[in-house]
Amino acid sequence: INRNHYLRFVFPQTLEILQKAGMNADHSLGYRTRIGYRCGTGFPYSLYNLTNESMTDIVEHPLVIMDQCLLKIALNQKVNIKDVHDAFIDANKYLTLISYNFHNSIFDYAEMRGMDIRRTYNEIVR
Numbered sequence: 001i002n003r004n005h006y007l008r009f010v011f012p013q014t015l016e017i018l019q020k021a022g023m024n025a026d027h028s029l030g031y032r033t034r035i036g037y038r039c040g041t042g043f044p045y046s047l048y049n050l051t052n053e054s055m056t057d058i059v060e061h062p063l064v065i066m067d068q069c070l071l072k073i074a075l076n077q078k079v080n081i082k083d084v085h086d087a088f089i090d091a092n093k094y095l096t097l098i099s100y101n102f103h104n105s106i107f108d109y110a111e112m113r114g115m116d117i118r119r120t121y122n123e124i125v126r
Contacts, residue, residue, distance in 0.1 A: 002058075004028040012051045018058055027099065030063025033072065035088055037064060042096035066101040067117070071110055081110075081120050100124075 002023045004014065009028050018026060026047070031038050039045070039062040047058045065088070074081040092098065102121065110117035 001025045002028065012049045015047055015049050015056050015058060019056055024057050025059050025061060027061045027063060027101075029060055030066060030099075030101070031069060032066070033069060035065045035069045035073070035084075037096070038062065042098055044097075061099055063101050064096075064098045067103055067106050068109075071106065071113075071115065071117070074115070075113060081115055081117065082123055085120070085124060 002018055002021075002025065004026065008014070029039050039060065042062055042064045044059050044061045047056045047060050048054070049056055065085070070081050070084050073084045077084070089098070107117055
């Protein structure tokens with residue numbers, strides 16, 4: 001299983017490296033500055049190598065929500081981070097899978113801006 005920063009995911013080179021390493025799942029493709037469906041879906045799908053015109057054995061699990069994006073949106077809009085999260089979830093009328101990326105390093109950043117991200121995490125996972 002692979003998790004790569006999306007800016008370092010280069011097609012088709014990264015696919016070929018992952019295949020040579022025996023990886024069969026990736027969780028890298030998502031937005032760095034917004035929440036949403038960078039891949040057009042939240043559902044897993046097989047990655048395709050355009051150079052070789054072939055399916056790979058790698059299943060992509062799209063990243064849909066990253067905590068730093070929620071925090072940035074909340075700060076810019078001057079709203080509660082949970083409200084940003086819940087509005088996105090409520091708009092998911094087709095019940096697409098939602099994959100999260102939470103960083104342990106964001107607690108201090110959030111706290112310095114008056115946000116209790118620990119409480120928000122606990123509310124989201126309930």
